[in-house]
Each structure stands twice: as C-alpha cells, then as structure tokens.
Amino acid sequence: MKKKCAGCGIVLQTNFMEKEGYVSNLEKDYCLACYKLMHYGKDINYDQTSLLELVFRDTDLLVYVINIMNIDYLLKIETKEKYNLLIINFIDILPASTSLENILSNVNLLIKRRHLNFLKVFLVSAGKNYMVDELKDYLKARNFERVYFLGLVNSGKTTIFNLLTNSNYLENPKRGMTRNLIVKDYEYITYFDTIGIKESGYIDEVFEFNEYKDIIPRNQIKPTVFQVKTGNKGILFQDGLIGIVTNSNTVIYASSYLKLNSRSSENLEKIFEGEEYKKIEFVKKERKKYQITLLDIAIMIVDGPFIVSVMCKKGLHVSLMEEIFR
Numbered sequence: 182m183k184k185k186c187a188g189c190g191i192v193l194q195t196n197f198m199e200k201e202g203y204v205s206n207l208e209k210d211y212c213l214a215c216y217k218l219m220h221y222g223k224d225i226n227y228d229q230t231s232l233l234e235l236v237f238r239d240t241d242l243l244v245y246v247i248n249i250m251n252i253d254y255l256l257k258i259e260t261k262e263k264y265n266l267l268i269i270n271f272i273d274i275l276p277a278s279t280s281l282e283n284i285l286s287n288v289n290l291l292i293k294r295r296h297l298n299f300l301k302v303f304l305v306s307a308g309k310n311y312m313v314d315e316l317k318d319y320l321k322a323r324n325f326e327r328v329y330f331l332g333l334v335n336s337g338k339t340t341i342f343n344l345l346t347n348s349n350y351l352e353n354p355k356r357g358m359t360r361n362l363i364v365k366d367y368e369y370i371t372y373f374d375t376i377g378i379k380e381s382g383y384i385d386e387v388f389e390f391n392e393y394k395d396i397i398p399r400n401q402i403k404p405t406v407f408q409v410k411t412g413n414k415g416i417l418f419q420d421g422l423i424g425i426v427t428n429s430n431t432v433i434y435a436s437s438y439l440k441l442n443s444r445s446s447e448n449l450e451k452i453f454e455g456e457e458y459k460k461i462e463f464v465k466k467e468r469k470k471y472q473i474t475l476l477d478i479a480i481m482i483v484d485g486p487f488i489v490s491v492m493c494k495k496g497l498h499v500s501l502m503e504e505i506f507r
Contacts, residue, residue, distance in 0.1 A: 188215030190350060190363040190374070235329070235362075235375065237262055242325040245299075246270055246332035246341060250398055250434075253474040253500040254333055254380075255291055260298040264325070267292070267299045268316070270337040273306035274398045275434075275506060284506045291505075307340040308399075317345055320370060327371045334377030335397070335477065339363075342374040350374070382498030383477045387422065395438040396478050404482075405441055407431045415444040417452070422493065423475055424449035429487035435479035453492035461491045463501050470504035482507060 183192045187210040191202040203213045237243065244266045247254050252269065269288065272281065281304050288302055301319065305312045320328060330338040339350050346367040363374040384393045396419065407414050408430050416425040416433070419440050425431070426446045433441060444452075453460070465471060465485040473481040473489065476498050483489055491499050 185361065185363075186210070186212040186215055188212065188218075188350060190361040192361060235373075237329070238327065239263055240325070241327045241329060242266060242320070242323070244268060244328060244330050246330055246336040246338045248333065248336045248477070249275065249506070250480060251333055251336065251474070251477055252288075252480075252505050253502050255288070255295070255297075256500065256502060258295075258297065263298075265297075265299050267302045268305050268341065269302065270305050270307055270341070271398075272304045273309045273311065274400060274402050276402060276404060279506055287503070287505045291503075305341070307337045307344060310344065313341065313344045316341075320345070321368070325370060327373065329373040329375060331375055332377065334379055336377065338377065339374055342372060346372050380498065382496055386496070387476075387494070393478075396436045398434070398436045398478070400436075402434050403437065405433045405435070407433070407443070413446045415446045415449045417442045417444045417449060418475070418479065421452055423479075423497075424453050424492035425481070426490040426492075427481075427483060427487060429484045429489070431484075431489075432482040433479055434482070439478060449492060457494055458492060459495045459497075461499055463487070463489045463491070470507065471501055472504050472506075474498070474500045474502075 184207055185192055186202060189212065191212055193204050193207055193209070193212060194200065194202045195204060195207060197203060198213065201212070201214070204211075241262065242264045243262050245258060246268045247270065249269055249271045267288075269284070285302060285304060292299055292302070303312055303316050305316065307313060330342055332338050342348060342363065342365075343350055346365045348365060350363060362376065365372050384397065387393070407416060407427070409428055413426050413428050414431070416427070416431070418424070424444070426449060435441070463471075463473065465487055467485050469485045471483050471485060473483065473491065475481065475491070481489075482504055493499065
C-alpha cells in the first residue's frame, strides 16, 4: 500500500521535489509542502489540474460543507443524489448576538425555493466542536455505510472529518490543503474527505498565503457599521482590493485584520479606473435586507432600498442574495 501524507493525504513520493507529495525518504510522515507550512508558515503552490471523479452508490450520504462566509455557494449547489446533508461551518465567527434560528429558517427557505434535497441542515463550529457530537449521533442513527464530505476549499471539511474519525490530518486556512481523497473506516462507517472544489475569484488569486491568511475570518467578528444619512458612502477595502459606494446603511462582517477606510465616491472611481477593473451595480427598490459576498473575506448586509456599486479587479467573486444572518 502506498504511504500517504499525514497532513494533506497526498501519496508520498521521493523522485520529484517540484511535484506534490515529495519527501526525502518514505520514513517521513509529512510531505515537503505540509512540513514547510507547519514549521515555517511557508506555502508551496502546486498545479492541481485534475479533478477526482467519484461514483456514488444509491445508499451513500453526501455531506455538503459550506463556510458561513461562503453561504452564497448555496445558490450553486445541485443535489443530484438520493441522500444529502448540509453543514454550515464556522458559526462561531459570527457575533454572539446572531440568531442561529434565523439563519436556519432563512437557509431552509432558500433550500425550498431552489428545490434542493437535504435531509437536514446542521449549523456547526468544527473548531469549537459545537454540534459535532449531534452530527455523529445522527450519522450512526441513520445507518449510513459510506459518507462523503464535499465542498469548497477552506470550508472545514477536514476538521469535521478529523473529529468524526478520531484522525489528525492537517487543518490550515490555506486553500486546498486536501490534495487527495482521504478514506477511513471508523465505527462501522467509511468516511471520505474529498478534494475541495476550487471556485475562481477568491483571495488566493490576489495574495500569497502569508498575505491573506489573517484576513480570512477565523475569530469572532465584530461587525463594522457604516451609516449613510445623505448621499453616498465610499468604502475602500485593503488599500485597493475592493471599493464600495453605497447610498444605504451597511454592516460589514470581516476579519479585524481587513483594512476598511471611508473614501469619497470620486476618489474610489479614480482608484478603480482602468481595463483591469470591473464595476457591478446592485439596485433594489423594496424594503428588505440583502447581503453581498465579497470574495471569501467579507459579507456586507445592506438595507433596501439601495444602489450599491462594487469595484474590483475583473474575475473576482461578488454575489448578491437575500439576507441569511443578522
């Protein structure tokens, strides 16, 4: 049997240092990439050009794991298999005043509107071990033999996998840490931790890991409120990453390390002029709250009616949906 990295699950090899899974000898437990990340905080970017093709049985359970900061991924998911479960992770980063009942209600409403087939929705904090035991009891009670964890990179799939299977695979805010299918039999269930789905337009396409690791929310967020009494309010993110112009009160959920500065709309227009930038305008006339997802680093809650302009480099991820949490 081929030995796999204890950190990311990739098959270890000794032939090519520039390839994934390299070790100087097969007595080592961690590949070079995981070793450098653990001990020096350095990232090695490998090209991941192949996607794993999985064939599911009718009796398999597919568990979709979503980071609460990527909740808009619910707009893309398609539940084609018979048994599906939804886990919304990193609930602990939301302010203590956040209503989990409200989140659950809004998520279930969206699921119904999109005709998605989920047996149940779990709001989880894998890092705090919140609701993980309840998830484990649920899986045992339903007698599923094979359970697959699916989702975007950095959704926390591996942390949940570790807790459910008593494993110790490497957990890190670096996108795409799981580089190979990880399989483990534990308490009569076979668990599969799959390679994370890479969506384009996220923060790792703009910054290196050491630059973006702190601005991905991992601790409890203290929302920043921007009040608009008259006219427009301009907001600059991270010295030119994103520019926002809004005519309505706005609350931003983001890491405290993400720089937010007020700017005039005219100043933002100058910063983001040029062919490499795009401008997206959202217009809503009804009195309703919406949320705008900005890459995988921030969510804006905006009071309707509003006109909001988002300026950033072309290709970066921006989406609008009805408010999920407050």
